[in-house]
Amino acid sequence: MKTNNITITKNESTECSICKLKCDTHNNLMFHIKEKHNINTFEDYIVKTYYNNIHPRCQCGCSTKLKFKPLILGPCFSYYKKNHFPRNKHTEKTKQKIKNTIIKTSMKKYGYKNAYMDPKIKQKIKDTKLKKYGDCNYNNSQKNKNTQLTKFYKNLFFSNRLNNEYIPVFNVNEYTGVWKKYKFKHIKCGLEFNTTLDNGKLPICKNCYPINNNKSQYEDQLYDFIKSILPDEIIIRNDKNVLENIYELDVYLPNKKIAIEFNGLYWHSEISGKKNKNYHLGKTKFCFTKGIQLIHIFEDEWIYKNDVIKNRLKYILGISDKKIYARKCTVAEIDSKTKNTFLIETHTKGKTVSKINLGIMYENELVAVMTFNTNRLITGYKNIKNNEYELVRFSAKYRIIGGAGKLLSYFIKNYNPKKIISYADRCWSTGNLYEKIGFIFKSISPPNYWYTKNYINKFHRFNFRKNILNEKLETFDPNLTEWQNMQINGYDRIWDCGTLKYELVL
Numbered sequence: 001m002k003t004n005n006i007t008i009t010k011n012e013s014t015e016c017s018i019c020k021l022k023c024d025t026h027n028n029l030m031f032h033i034k035e036k037h038n039i040n041t042f043e044d045y046i047v048k049t050y051y052n053n054i055h056p057r058c059q060c061g062c063s064t065k066l067k068f069k070p071l072i073l074g075p076c077f078s079y080y081k082k083n084h085f086p087r088n089k090h091t092e093k094t095k096q097k098i099k100n101t102i103i104k105t106s107m108k109k110y111g112y113k114n115a116y117m118d119p120k121i122k123q124k125i126k127d128t129k130l131k132k133y134g135d136c137n138y139n140n141s142q143k144n145k146n147t148q149l150t151k152f153y154k155n156l157f158f159s160n161r162l163n164n165e166y167i168p169v170f171n172v173n174e175y176t177g178v179w180k181k182y183k184f185k186h187i188k189c190g191l192e193f194n195t196t197l198d199n200g201k202l203p204i205c206k207n208c209y210p211i212n213n214n215k216s217q218y219e220d221q222l223y224d225f226i227k228s229i230l231p232d233e234i235i236i237r238n239d240k241n242v243l244e245n246i247y248e249l250d251v252y253l254p255n256k257k258i259a260i261e262f263n264g265l266y267w268h269s270e271i272s273g274k275k276n277k278n279y280h281l282g283k284t285k286f287c288f289t290k291g292i293q294l295i296h297i298f299e300d301e302w303i304y305k306n307d308v309i310k311n312r313l314k315y316i317l318g319i320s321d322k323k324i325y326a327r328k329c330t331v332a333e334i335d336s337k338t339k340n341t342f343l344i345e346t347h348t349k350g351k352t353v354s355k356i357n358l359g360i361m362y363e364n365e366l367v368a369v370m371t372f373n374t375n376r377l378i379t380g381y382k383n384i385k386n387n388e389y390e391l392v393r394f395s396a397k398y399r400i401i402g403g404a405g406k407l408l409s410y411f412i413k414n415y416n417p418k419k420i421i422s423y424a425d426r427c428w429s430t431g432n433l434y435e436k437i438g439f440i441f442k443s444i445s446p447p448n449y450w451y452t453k454n455y456i457n458k459f460h461r462f463n464f465r466k467n468i469l470n471e472k473l474e475t476f477d478p479n480l481t482e483w484q485n486m487q488i489n490g491y492d493r494i495w496d497c498g499t500l501k502y503e504l505v506l
Contacts, residue, residue, distance in 0.1 A: 152484045153197065155477055161490055166203050202490070218302055219250055219262045225310060226251060226260070229319050242290065247283050249294075256317065257291055263298045266455040269492040281447050281497045284426055296427035296497060300457055301348060308348055312428070315399060324362050326402035331410040334359040334366070342369045347395040348428065354392050356415065358407050360400060368396040370407040372420075389415070391422035394433075405437045412506060420504045426497035439502035447498045451491045458494055 015022045103113050110118045126136040156162055157172045169183040169192060181194040186205040195203045219237075226235055236252040242259075243249065251260040261283065267273040268280070280296055287294040295316065301309055314320060333356075334342075340351035342359070346369075354371035361367070371393045389411075394404055411417070422439065424431040431441060450458040464472065466482040473489045483493070
């Protein structure tokens with residue numbers, strides 16, 4: 001039985017594992033979990049129950065409790081979700097029991113041991129393929145191999161982007177996949193070398209473009225800063241033991257249970273750095289299971305917003321140049337120009353579009369800002385109704401005790417909202433502030449990505465939607481995906497950790 005992605009087997013009790021409430025039926029239990037505990041996804045379930053040593057059951061029928069386990073399947077962190085993996089964790093008796101159950105169910109429903117042995121189902125599959133592809137024996141893998149993928153690499157092979165720098169010393173028809181190396185000649189120096197065309201990445205002549213890892217110098221700056229504000233604190237660098245030799249922590253403060261990851265744009269990109277969608281989020285999740293808050297600082301943020309990053313680190317580490325109590329402050333509505341100037345100086349994401357801008361004034365100085373909006377397409381939340389708002393930004397110049405609550409109370413009193421939603425950036429936040437001011441955790445959003453071309457600046461994907469790419473790119477093929485078109489034009493992408501969605505219903 002399922003509640004969205006949560007499975008409750010018949011072998012489990014109808015007692016809620018979170019609040020111990022006993023329900024009459026499994027259906028009532030599932031409804032209770034969803035409505036009373038705001039759990040809508042499997043990951044929500046994991047987040048809310050892990051520290052109580054509560055685990056979901058194996059869905060194969062053996063009802064064994066499933067536990068967290070880091071899987072080294074590329075640089076990502078995962079956990080057991082549906083069944084045991086590998087299957088040899090089952091005893092022979094359990095395997096046979098599962099097999100008999102599957103056969104019994106299939107025989108009862110279809111009259112065959114396997115549903116695909118049913119002639120009606122076989123014919124239905126053939127009719128669908130014939131109608132959709134014109135071939136009753138069509139295989140989807142052939143489409144990927146012979147159409148879109150081939151077009152993508154042919155566009156790269158014949159593009160000026162490649163041929164202005166390198167001469168392929170092989171024929172395009174010899175291309176058989178990204179795993180094979182091909183010979184190229186660099187026009188500038190004449191060097192011939194073998195390399196891959198992995199994900200559309202251009203070859204790199206190591207003779208002319210030796211790669212310098214500038215990440216270490218910025219890590220040194222970060223370490224020196226942490227050391228300067230916490231001279232007596234234990235600070236560990238480049239440690240792998242904490243995360244079981246799967247991930248390395250750049251900077252770790254064991255007494256505060258806070259780690260900081262410095263992400264150089266080249267080394268943490270998808271193509272050049274081999275850091276896929278799940279890498280940064282996986283590291284964050286793994287730290288969570290150890291009770292550690294992981295902060296991600298990207299290279300461009302450290303370079304261009306150095307003071308903002310340092311002030312935010314001070315706030316998280318419990319250090320502040322000035323402490324102010326909200327009861328000594330007043331709330332004022334401010335204009336967009338004042339709001340944006342303040343956010344550029346104090347918030348890692350900078351300015352934003354918002355209709356309602358509130359500020360806290362202390363001795364005639366603007367010391368904090370909170371902004372609200374009714375519709376923000378960039379988050380995908382398009383259908384906000386009347387009196388439903390999004391809290392877009394909150395930023396403070398100093399540590400203001402009760403500042404967020406004071407601004408929120410003013411907004412509720414003067415604008416009478418029915419519901420307020422907001423998103424916490426998992427690169428920086430665990431959502432504690434939202435919970436303190438009355439918000440309830442609702443769901444987890446997947447990682448988002450940014451584009452980069454020079455590994456110095458990154459640009460949000462919203463600026464490169466496929467419907468506007470034709471106006472932005474030199475080379476554009478409508479038959480290719482957004483990501484493939486971006487690669488053809490020399491772009492790489494970088495993934496963040498996603499967001500936590502919070503909601504306040506009034």
